[in-house]
Amino acid sequence: MxxxxxxxxxxxxxxxxxxxxxxxxxxxxxxxxxxxxxxxxxxxxxxxxxxxxxxxxxxxxxxxxxxxxxxxxxxxxxxxxxxxxxxxxxxxxxxxxxxxxxxxxxxxxxxxxxxxxxxxxxxxxxxxxxxxxxxxxxxxxxxxxxxxxxxxxxxxxxxxxxxxxxxxxxxxxxxxxTVSVRPGRPNGAASSFLSGIIREPLAGLEAVCPVSPETEVALASxxxxxxxxxxxxxxxxxxxxxxxxxxLPALTVRVQDMLDALEKVGGSAARARVRFVPDPAIARIVGGWPARFESRRTAALGLTADANFESIVEQYLRESR
Structure with a gap:
């Protein structure tokens, strides 16, 4: 092949x-x-x-x-x-x-x-x-x-x-x-921060979140x-x-849920490295995307969403090590 x-x-x-x-x-x-x-x-x-x-x-x-x-x-x-x-x-x-x-x-x-x-x-x-x-x-x-x-x-x-x-x-x-957590550097995607607010704090760096902590997003590892x-x-x-x-399957989480998982896995010091700086352009794009999905076709193929965001953070840590 x-x-x-x-x-x-x-x-x-x-x-x-x-x-x-x-x-x-x-x-x-x-x-x-x-x-x-x-x-x-x-x-x-x-x-x-x-x-x-x-x-x-x-x-x-x-x-x-x-x-x-x-x-x-x-x-x-x-x-x-x-x-x-x-x-x-x-x-x-x-x-x-x-x-x-x-x-x-x-x-x-x-x-x-x-x-x-x-x-x-x-x-x-x-x-x-x-x-x-x-x-x-x-x-x-x-x-x-x-x-x-x-x-x-x-x-x-x-x-x-x-x-x-x-x-x-x-x-x-x-x-x-949206795929999270991506390794490497931020890219030009509006959703890039959904990896950055996890990846950078775990590496000891500051990260900026441009949307409200109540923003819901659909993610996959x-x-x-x-x-x-x-x-x-x-x-x-x-x-x-x-x-x-x-x-494809979606895990629905709030940005706040992501930060809670970051703190649970990486500690309070990692969580403290995330700052909220509103960006209306990013918020408009990301806020306009759907966050909740239900698909019989996806389920029929045996595909399921990630169990929770904490497991995604742990997956990232294992692989980055």
């Missing part, structure tokens, strides 16, 4: 790659080659695996050549993030919409109908004056994105669905929750997110349930 991960050097892409390489099998087939495409080369441990090949560049620039490689499976994770897309419209359109269409057209031209998982986002949901966001997002909730990033992701969901309907690919879309992507790939067409995007 020959696989492609776009965004393969990024946090989730690299984690997915390690999980696949460790297993050696996906959907009952041995993984012979794993191509990681990204703006930068992946970490040394990935490059040293003889099954791994690296393609450096934007998806838009690499798409035609990637299609000619005829992959059996694709995880399309590469994306510009929420605040970047809001601040730079052209960047979002090129990195998200244009790149996805170019990749889909390249896969279509190859003619071998690969299985593809597209990583979308809960940012496709929002509250529209004509259609307010319900308290709980269910399988039949209509997406009404309120940001450029959300619009781009929703358009790409529809492209994946239509290319699947036409028989060009076997596509399925997974809507990812890195491990649960990767498990969800693999389950969506391995699901049969009937088990996935049509061509509409599926929301």
């Amino acid at each position: 020959k696989l492609l991960i776009t965004g393969g050097a990024g946090f989730l892409g690299a984690r997915l790659a390690r999980r696949l390489l460790a297993s050696g099998v996906l959907d009952g087939r041995a993984i012979d080659r794993l191509v990681l495409a990204d703006l930068a080369a992946p970490a040394d441990d990935l490059r040293s695996d003889p099954r791994v090949e690296v393609r450096v560049g934007t998806v838009l620039a690499l798409a035609k050549a990637l299609g000619e490689e005829r992959f059996d499976g694709v995880f399309h994770l590469a994306s510009a993030v929420s605040s970047e897309c809001e601040a730079n419209f052209e960047l979002g359109m090129q990195s998200n919409l244009d790149s996805t269409r170019a990749l889909l057209d390249a896969l279509r031209a190859a003619g071998n109908v690969p299985k593809l998982v597209f990583s979308s986002s809960v940012a496709v949901f929002g509250s529209d004056p004509a259609l307010p966001l319900p308290a709980v997002v269910r399988d039949d909730t209509l997406p009404t994105p309120q940001s450029s990033y959300g619009v781009q992701k929703f358009i790409c969901e529809q492209l994946v669905a239509d290319y699947t309907r036409k028989g060009f690919i076997d596509g399925r879309t997974a809507r990812l929750m 890195p491990a649960n997110t990767v498990a969800g992507l693999i389950a969506v790939f391995e699901a049969g067409r009937d088990a996935f349930g049509g061509r509409t995007a599926l929301s």
Whole structure:
């Protein structure tokens, strides 16, 4: 089996790659080659695996050549993030919409109908004056994105669905929750602080929280997110349930609950390193995302949310050590 991960050097892409390489099998087939495409080369441990090949560049620039490689499976994770897309419209359109269409057209031209998982986002949901966001997002909730990033992701969901309907690919879309706790440095996502208010204090650094402690968010651990992507790939067409995007499991927590877990695991000194400095722009974006999900389709695939946020913090500590 020959696989492609776009965004393969990024946090989730690299984690997915390690999980696949460790297993050696996906959907009952041995993984012979794993191509990681990204703006930068992946970490040394990935490059040293003889099954791994690296393609450096934007998806838009690499798409035609990637299609000619005829992959059996694709995880399309590469994306510009929420605040970047809001601040730079052209960047979002090129990195998200244009790149996805170019990749889909390249896969279509190859003619071998690969299985593809597209990583979308809960940012496709929002509250529209004509259609307010319900308290709980269910399988039949209509997406009404309120940001450029959300619009781009929703358009790409529809492209994946239509290319699947036409028989060009076997596509399925997974809507990812905010992933916390991410290692490394903050990125341009509006949700970046949801990792920063845990990661930085545990490292002895100050962190700023731009939203109210009562703000509710939908989160998933890195491990649960990767498990969800693999389950969506391995699901049969009937088990996935049509061509509409599926929301991965969500743990609903308040920011205050996150800080309580931080204090329980890291101590009062870690909690004291978090300061509240309101940022209306971030609060508007994050506050417009849904925090509560209920999905029979997700449950039917055997996927469940993380048990609690404390376990997520403990997972981060184990892995960072």
